[in-house]
Amino acid sequence: MSTAAQERLIRPARNIYGSLRLPGDKSISHRYAMLGAFAEGTSRFTNFSTGADCASTLGCMEALGAKVNRLGNEAIEITGVGGRVTPSAQPLDCGNSGSTMRMMSGLLAAQQGRFTLIGDESLSRRPMGRIQKPLEQMGARLTLTEGHAPLTIEGGPLNSIDYTTPVPSAQVKTCVLLAGLQTEGTTTVREAVRTRDHSELALRAFGATLTRTIDSISISGPQSLRAIEAAVPGDLSSAAFFLCAAAIFPGSGLVLDSIGLNPTRAALLDVLTTLGAHISVLNLEEKHAELVGTVQVTGPAEGLGSTAITGALSAQLIDELPVLAAIGPYTSGGIRIRDAKELRVKESDRIALVAKNLRAMGAEVIEFEDGLDVPGGQTLHGATIDSGSDHRIAMAFSVAGLRAEGDTLIQGAESAAISFPEFFDLLDRVAER
Ligand code: S3P
Helix, strand or coil: CCCCCCEEEECCCCEEEEEEECCECHHHHHHHHHHHHHCECEEEEECCCCCHHHHHHHHHHHHCCCEEEEEECCEEEEECCCCCCCCCCCCEECCCCHHHHHHHHHHHHCCCEEEEEECCCCHHHCCCHHHHHHHHHCCCEEEEECCEEEEEEEECCCCCCEEECCCCCHHHHHHHHHHHCCCEEEEEEECCCCCCCHHHHHHHHCCCCEEECCCEEEEEECCCCECCEEECCECHHHHHHHHHHHHCCECCEEEEEEEECCCCCCHHHHHHHHHCCEEEEEEEEEECCEEEEEEEEEECCCCCCEEEECHHHHHHCCCCHHHHHHHHHHCCCEEEECCCHHHHHCCCCHHHHHHHHHHHCCCCCEEECCEEEECCCCCCECCEEECCCCHHHHHHHHHHHHCCECCEEEECHHHHHHCCCCHHHHHHHHEEC
């Protein structure tokens, strides 16, 4: 994949219309790759994420001894290491992927050996103290670089812990559970806000036993995992860009097939419905405990209304907030976002970049430490967008550009490939001009 900087011109659209099938969910693909690589036997996955982030996870797990066979058409086979990795002489390169670095650290902390994890410039700025704390409580030793990557883990047998996560983070929860999987005794993670539960569902699918209460999840180790075959559901966070694009065009019609609708991820559908979009879900089924269905969306004739996203909802929608904010000007009553301070430590400071780019398009926006107020009833004009090499900013402002006056130039458009390499081609397929 080329990482050279690219620009993309987004021309205004008249409507959004069509039917798409999207590549596999990034969160689920990471987990299936990591667990498949750790399990006993050969797993087979179809519709595996095409994003560079999941390729980083695969690359690291290969470096640790797993065998990966890329079969083409998004199908892969992974032969796992049967619970014991081989420390690699080279640093493990997590690229842009916080999920890879944080979740894999938990897996490695319980393994004998020394592991060094590195990432790109953006990942090397992101906070890693949040995994150091629980893993050191369990007895591992982590050396960070001023709280960031590069990080080195001295792994070995750990002790179980009862840990309350200070920030809502599925990555931190997963990190602790993957260490707990290999640790004598019961490890419990408590969270004030329920974050995505793909790890819990995937661990069970691979044969592990976990117990859950309303606000905690426990795993008793050591347990071994066995290979599975699975189809990865389409990525709802990628679908979000298309759902929001359709929602801002009255009379649009978009059908997205086989999308992951795990309730801990699907709050976007409720928010769009609150805004007035017409959404229906068809063909709902369960695959390895993950809900999958077809989503149909139509933009309301009267346009979108208004909504506030605060509290637990902000944590559940964390990856969708940039695109929701970017369509805020096209609503009648605006979009208010609070309790989303985590946005400042994602692949970029997403609060600052959303505000900067909305202003570049001529919008009024108020920035808060933990969110944004985007007033409605505004007209945007095309502008040059600084994506900050952040995939979700590049895609969010491509959506905003569809209803702007004039063309929008997305700088750093290649970053879309972090989660969704097909994004611009698929957008062209459904954007009527
Ligand atoms: C993810 C969890 C979220 C999300 C990220 C993927 C995951 O991060 O922003 O894109 O797959 O667990 P946090 O758990 O750190 O909030």
